[in-house]
Amino acid sequence: MQKVLDLIIEKIIFICAIASIIFVILIFSFLFKEGLSFFKNYEVSKFIGGHFWYPSSDPASFGILSLIVGSVLVTLGACAIAVPIGIMTALFISEIVPKGARDVLKSLVELMAAIPSVVIGFVGMITLVPLVKSIFSLPTGLTAFSGSIMLAFMAIPTIVTISEDAIRSVPRHYKQGALALGATKWQTLRRIVLKAAMPGIIAAVMLGISRVIGETMAVMMITGNAAHIPHSIFEPVRTMTATIAAEMGETVRSGMHYKSLFAIGLVLFLITFLINFIADLFLGKNKNT
Amino acid sequence: MIKLNPKLSQKFSYTLLCLAAIFAIVPVLLMVFIIIKNGASAISWEFLSSMPKDGMRGGGILPAIIGTLSIVSCAIIVTLPIGVCAAIYLNEYAKDNIFTRIIKLAIVNLAGVPSVVYGLFGLGIFVMFLKLGVSIIAGALTLSIMELPVIITTAKSALNSVPYYFREASLSLGVSRWQTIRYVVLPNAIPGILTGAILSIARISGETAPILFTAVAFYVPHLPHSIFDQVMALPYHLYIISTQIPNMPKDVIYGTALVLLMMVLTMSCVAIFARIYFRKRRKW
Amino acid sequence: MVDKIKIENLSCYYNKKSVLESLNLNIVKNEILSVIGPANSGKTTFLRTLNRMNDFDVTYSRKGNVYLDGDNIFDIDAESLRRRVGMLFAMPIPLPMSIYDNITYAPKRLDLITKKSELDSIVERSLKDASLWDEVKDRLDSSAMNMSGGQQQRLCIARVLAINPEVILFDEPCSGLDPISTAKVEELMIDLKEKYTIVLVTNNVKQASRVSYTTAFFLMGKLIEIDQTGKLFISPKEKETEDYITGRFG
Numbered sequence: 001m002q003k004v005l006d007l008i009i010e011k012i013i014f015i016c017a018i019a020s021i022i023f024v025i026l027i028f029s030f031l032f033k034e035g036l037s038f039f040k041n042y043e044v045s046k047f048i049g050g051h052f053w054y055p056s057s058d059p060a061s062f063g064i065l066s067l068i069v070g071s072v073l074v075t076l077g078a079c080a081i082a083v084p085i086g087i088m089t090a091l092f093i094s095e096i097v098p099k100g101a102r103d104v105l106k107s108l109v110e111l112m113a114a115i116p117s118v119v120i121g122f123v124g125m126i127t128l129v130p131l132v133k134s135i136f137s138l139p140t141g142l143t144a145f146s147g148s149i150m151l152a153f154m155a156i157p158t159i160v161t162i163s164e165d166a167i168r169s170v171p172r173h174y175k176q177g178a179l180a181l182g183a184t185k186w187q188t189l190r191r192i193v194l195k196a197a198m199p200g201i202i203a204a205v206m207l208g209i210s211r212v213i214g215e216t217m218a219v220m221m222i223t224g225n226a227a228h229i230p231h232s233i234f235e236p237v238r239t240m241t242a243t244i245a246a247e248m249g250e251t252v253r254s255g256m257h258y259k260s261l262f263a264i265g266l267v268l269f270l271i272t273f274l275i276n277f278i279a280d281l282f283l284g285k286n287k288n289t
Numbered sequence: 290m291i292k293l294n295p296k297l298s299q300k301f302s303y304t305l306l307c308l309a310a311i312f313a314i315v316p317v318l319l320m321v322f323i324i325i326k327n328g329a330s331a332i333s334w335e336f337l338s339s340m341p342k343d344g345m346r347g348g349g350i351l352p353a354i355i356g357t358l359s360i361v362s363c364a365i366i367v368t369l370p371i372g373v374c375a376a377i378y379l380n381e382y383a384k385d386n387i388f389t390r391i392i393k394l395a396i397v398n399l400a401g402v403p404s405v406v407y408g409l410f411g412l413g414i415f416v417m418f419l420k421l422g423v424s425i426i427a428g429a430l431t432l433s434i435m436e437l438p439v440i441i442t443t444a445k446s447a448l449n450s451v452p453y454y455f456r457e458a459s460l461s462l463g464v465s466r467w468q469t470i471r472y473v474v475l476p477n478a479i480p481g482i483l484t485g486a487i488l489s490i491a492r493i494s495g496e497t498a499p500i501l502f503t504a505v506a507f508y509v510p511h512l513p514h515s516i517f518d519q520v521m522a523l524p525y526h527l528y529i530i531s532t533q534i535p536n537m538p539k540d541v542i543y544g545t546a547l548v549l550l551m552m553v554l555t556m557s558c559v560a561i562f563a564r565i566y567f568r569k570r571r572k573w
Numbered sequence: 574m575v576d577k578i579k580i581e582n583l584s585c586y587y588n589k590k591s592v593l594e595s596l597n598l599n600i601v602k603n604e605i606l607s608v609i610g611p612a613n614s615g616k617t618t619f620l621r622t623l624n625r626m627n628d629f630d631v632t633y634s635r636k637g638n639v640y641l642d643g644d645n646i647f648d649i650d651a652e653s654l655r656r657r658v659g660m661l662f663a664m665p666i667p668l669p670m671s672i673y674d675n676i677t678y679a680p681k682r683l684d685l686i687t688k689k690s691e692l693d694s695i696v697e698r699s700l701k702d703a704s705l706w707d708e709v710k711d712r713l714d715s716s717a718m719n720m721s722g723g724q725q726q727r728l729c730i731a732r733v734l735a736i737n738p739e740v741i742l743f744d745e746p747c748s749g750l751d752p753i754s755t756a757k758v759e760e761l762m763i764d765l766k767e768k769y770t771i772v773l774v775t776n777n778v779k780q781a782s783r784v785s786y787t788t789a790f791f792l793m794g795k796l797i798e799i800d801q802t803g804k805l806f807i808s809p810k811e812k813e814t815e816d817y818i819t820g821r822f823g
Contacts, residue, residue, distance in 0.1 A: 002685075006467040013382065016374030020395040020441070023434050027402060030413045088309030096303060105310070107561045112317045114488070114557040116495025118524045119546050122531045123320045153320075156313050186299035207401075214403025216498040217524070221532055241405045241498070248409070248502050253417065265409040269402060276401030280394070384631060458666040458729070461626055462679040462736060463656030472682065477669055 031269055034262030038062075041256065047263060053227040053238075055247065055257040062260045064267070066229045070144065070237035071213055074223060077148025077233055078155055078212045083205055085152070086159030090204075093160065094167045095189055106164070113157035121221035124150035129222060136234055142224030144237040150218050155208035162207060166200020167193060199282045206279035210272050216241040240264050321554075324546050331544025345508070345530050346538055350545055355512055356425075356520030357552075360504055361494050363429030363516060364436065369486055371433075372440030376482075379441070380448040381470055400438035404498040407435045411503040426516040428504020432493045439489050447481025448474060480567035484560040491556035495549060497524040523549045577602040577740060577770040578623065583637035585618050587630070592618050593794045595637070600740075600787075605762060605771040607781035607802065610791035611817065616774045619791070620742050623772065624658040625651045641740070656683055659733035663745040665725035667717035672709055675717045675728055676700065679736045695735050703731035704761055723754025730761060741765065743773045747780065759784050778818050782806050790814045 039047070042062055050063015093105050128149060133141030170193050178188040194201075224236025225246065244261045251258040335349055342348030375392075383389040411431030421427040451474050459469040506519040507529060513520050527545045530537050578600040585593040593615040600606050608616045618627065627633045628651055639646045646654050656679070668675050676696045680686045686695070696713065700706040705727045709720075717728055726746060733741055743762065747755040762771055762784050775781055781788050782802055789799040790813070798805060798814045809815045816822055 002465075002468075006465050009467050010382070013374045013378045016371045017378035017383070017392055019371055019375060020392055020399055020437060023437070024395045024398050026414065027399075027406070027410045030410055031406070034413065085309045085313050088306045089313040092306040092310040096306060103565075105314075108314060110488075110561060111554060111557050112314070114491050114495070114553050115317065115320070116497070116524050116549060116553055118495070118497050118527045118531075119324070119550050120320070122527060122542065122546055123323060125531065127320075127323065153313075153317055160313065184295045184299045186302050187295060190302075210401050214401075214405070216403065216405040217528060221528070241403055244405050244409060245498055245501055248412070262409055262413070265406045269406050272401045272403055272406075273398055276397055277394075279401075280397045454662070454664070454666045455668060457626065457662065458668060459678070460629070461624065461655060461660040461662075462683075462732065463652045463654075464679060464682045465652055468682050472678070473668055 028269065031262055031266040034259050035266040038256065038259035038263045042260070047260075048267075051229060053243070055260060056250075060256060062256075062263075064240065064243075064264060066227050067238055067240045067243050067264065068267075069229050070223070070227075071239040071241070073144045073230060073233060073237055074147045074151060074219060074239055075209060075213045077144060078151035079205070079209060081149065081152035082155035082159055082208055082212075086156045086204070086208065087163055087201060089156070090160045090163035090167055090201075091189065091194075094164045095185075095193070106161075109157050109160050112153070113161070117154060117215060117217040118221070120150055120154060121218035124218065124222045132234075138234055140224060140236060142222060142236050143234050144223055144230060145233045147219050147223035147237070147239075148233070150222055151212045151215055154215060154218065155212045158211050159204045159208040162204035163197070163201045166197040166204065169200070170196040203279040203282035206275050206282065210275045210279070213275070214241060214268065214272055216245050220245055240268055244268075321550065324543060324550055327540065328543035328545075328547030331540040332547060336544055337548070340510070341508070345526075345534055346536070346541065350523070350526060350548065352509055352512055353521040353523045353526040353545070354548065356505070356509075357494055357523040359425050359513060359516070359520065360428045360432065360500060360522060361490055363425060364432040364493055365486060365490055367430060368433035368436050368440055368489075372437050373444045373482060375437075375441045376444035376448055377470060377475075380445050381466070381474070396438045396441055399434070400442075402435070404435065404496055405501075407431055407499040408501050408503060410434075411499060416503055422517065423502070423504060423506070423519050424517045425504055425513060425520055428500040428520075428522075429516070431499045431503045432496060435496070435499055436489045436493055439492070440485060443485025443488070444478070444482045447478040447485065450481060451477045480563065484564040484567070487556055487560035487563070491553045491560070494556070495524055495553045497522075497528055500525065523552070575602040576600065577642065579640040581638045581640070583619075583622065583635065583639060585615070585622060585627070585633065585635045587618075588632045589634070591794060593622075596796050598789065598796060598799060600770060600772060602770050603766055603768075604786040605766050605773055605784050607785035607788045608772065608774045608791060609776075609778055609781050609788060609817070611822065612776075613793070614791040615794040616791050617744055620660075620744050620772060620774050623740070623742055624655050624660050626655075626660065656736045657738055658740045658742060659736065659738035660742045661726070661729055661733065661744060661746045663748050665722060665729050665749070667720070667725050667728055669718055670716070671714045672717050672720070672728060673713040675732050676735050679732065683736060699731040699735040700728075702734050702765070703727045704757070704764075705731055721754070723750050723757060726750060726754070726758055727761065730758075730765075734765075738769065740770045740772065743771065743775075745775055746773075748776065755780075778820075790817065792817070 047062055047064060049065055050061060051065050052061040052063045053066060054061040093102055097105060124146060128146050129141035132143060132146045174192050174196055175188050178192045219239050220242035223239065225238045225242055226236035227238045230237050244264055248261055251261065337349060338351050339349035340351060379392065408431065411427060415421045415427035415430050416423055455473050456469055459473045500522055504520060505522045505525040509519055509521050527549055530545060531542050576599040580596055580598040583593065583596040584591060608619065610616050621627045622635060623639065625646065641657065668678060673696055676699050677692045680695055686692060697706065700709065705724060708724060717725065720728060747758055750758065759780065765771060773785060785802045787799060788802040788805045790797045792813055798809060798811045805814065806818060809818065
């Protein structure tokens with residue numbers, strides 16, 4: 001009796017384990033199904049390479065190039081801020097501050113990660129946006145630049161946490177060897193520790209990028225949502241995620257516009273899939289050393 | 290280029306690192322401060338316990354609070370058992386083979402899917418295909434899939450922190466594998482699993498994009514009667530009152546943001562303190 | 574002299590690399606067999622094969638047979654085998670629960686005993702047999718993790734006794750203990766052989782000579798010599814045995 005019960009439970013456990021695979025396949029196939037029926041009526045090259053996103057005019061135009069450029073611009077901007085600050089903060093927390101303060105700082109970073117993106121978007125909207133507008137005397141403060149700054153604060157916790165783990169998992173004797181040879185602590189940190197932790201840090205950066213590129217609410221509130229190809233970072237842009245979130249409510253279910261949003265979702269899914277896959281490779285590499 | 294004295298360059302670099310940390314952390318503290326300072330005056334019992342009035346410009350945010358709580362609690366009820374079971378499989382039963390690697394890859398990818406794509410998926414499968422409509426349950430199921438990888442990862446590391454020799458001691462007495470997990474491993478992993486769960490609850494309470502097309506409505510004049518009702522939700526409410534409604538009194542927006550922020554931060558703090566407490570008390 | 578366990582042509586491998594080669598050995602009922610030998614001689618592998626604890630190691634494989642009272646242990650269910658063949662580890666491993674719960678853990682799981690009075694009597698009997706009762710009878714509800722190392726090891730013995738095994742395997746049970754605790758555990762083993770058959774793997778040659786009836790000497794995965802303990806220590810037949818017990822290597 002007990003044996004039979006054990007066996008049933010073990011089967012249930014196994015089914016739960018494959019649930020993740022099922023969900024990934026389901027997500028992909030749903031996006032793919034809707035995307036495919038969109039691409040039957042609209043060429044892939046016109047979709048990816050088209051400059052104009054006029055989904056509800058007649059004839060409609062579904063070019064997402066400006067949305068891709070928007071996403072990439074905001075992401076690059078956020079990375080330019082978050083990557084150096086994130087890595088330096090990770091170094092600071094893991095190597096410089098005393099142990100007690102380290103735990104407090106790590107908890108603080110973890111709390112930062114929990115702040116909802118609408119809240120970040122809202123604060124950005126009322127503080128940063130007018131500031132950007134007046135400092136750079138722009139017609140509007142809702143720009144890719146403002147979006148990048150706010151998104152950087154969402155990427156920093158991810159980058160700090162994962163890089164800090166990588167830095168701390170560098171074997172102690174690497175450091176002691178260098179210090180014994182008369183290198184200063186900073187030289188050791190820069191030349192030995194940073195190098196050894198590099199795969200983990202790269203993974204941290206990748207995961208940070210993946211978080212930024214998939215971020216929706218804050219960008220929608222701050223970047224201005226203008227679907228055109230920007231000439232500089234101080235212009236409004238519209239990202240892929242914001243497009244989906246803003247327009248899904250207005251679409252006719254199963255219409256072309258509806259399907260085109262799934263097609264954007266598919267593009268996003270593939271991009272993040274690739275980034276996470278690469279990050280995972282680097283994380284695996286970090287564990288082996 | 291001038292070659293700097295190594296001691297001097299160390300001092301310079303440390304200052305730089307410290308500045309970076311300040312730059313990373315202080316603005317966020319400032320954000321929290323701004324919300325508390327401007328939102329505190331809006332908070333009152335009436336604000337927390339009554340329905341919105343005057344096209345959201347007055348009254349309270351009760352339906353949004355209730356909505357968020359019901360979506361989130363449904364989501365965690367669904368995702369916690371599945372996630373813990375999957376973690377048990379990976380940590381206790383899985384052999385190192387291709388199949389296990391595929392499961393792990395799937396989990397990594399679920400963790401990376403953008404939240405708005407989960408929203409699309411939830412709309413496609415739960416709202417349209419399974420005909421659940423825009424409802425608490427559709428939103429909760431969407432969030433539960435999104436949170437699954439986080440639950441699996443934290444539960445797995447909680448299980449992994451229970452030393453292997455406890456399992457050996459139990460197995461050597463003739464106790465079966467599942468019974469060993471049930472009576473030796475799980476009781477010792479529960480604190481870790483629960484803190485992970487609380488952190489997840491905090492995180493999904495603040496999510497907007499996944500419930501945007503699956504669960505929420507702009508305004509619902511009554512509290513939800515069943516899990517098949519549309520609801521208001523705090524993060525979405527904050528989004529609409531801060532972007533869609535003209536002449537919105539600022540303190541109501543700040544107040545809403547403060548309630549949401551406090552909800553999320555309190556839960557996260559509880560989880561973090563619980564984790565510290567249990568780690569200190571751990572006997573092995 | 575009845576043989577409790579018969580081992581026929583047993584070979585064991587990790588990752589296809591041989592660690593134990595065609596072992597033939599009989600273990601006498603109600604006696605203590607000591608297995609001595611330097612590190613990596615296959616002693617622990619041998620022991621963990623007897624109650625199939627090695628089944629969990631995916632790199633492990635074996636050939637040959639082991640009979641327990643005539644039953645091939647690889648044909649019977651591993652869990653019922655393990656309750657007939659109990660095991661003690663090198664480090665004492667109390668489960669993170671109270672002393673009382675440590676003892677009743679296996680009876681509750683295996684025999685589904687729930688009656689308090691029955692459990693109480695199991696606890697008392699096992700702790701008495703492990704000569705621990707007098708030391709802990711007033712604090713059965715306190716955590717087993719707070720006991721001393723020697724007490725913990727005797728608690729582990731009591732935990733094994735609670736499931737009434739036929740054979741008890743000791744894997745270097747005193748390696749982490751002080752001399753006084755070691756003496757207590759050794760005394761206990763000698764008492765226990767009245768009811769149980771005991772296999773003791775040890776690094777400590779003197780311990781083997783103190784407690785065991787038969788001693789087997791393993792070297793590099795081979796059984797070099799087995800004899801009555803007295804004979805093996807006074808007049809070993811093989812050169813390697815002599816070198817080892819006189820401390821020339823190992």
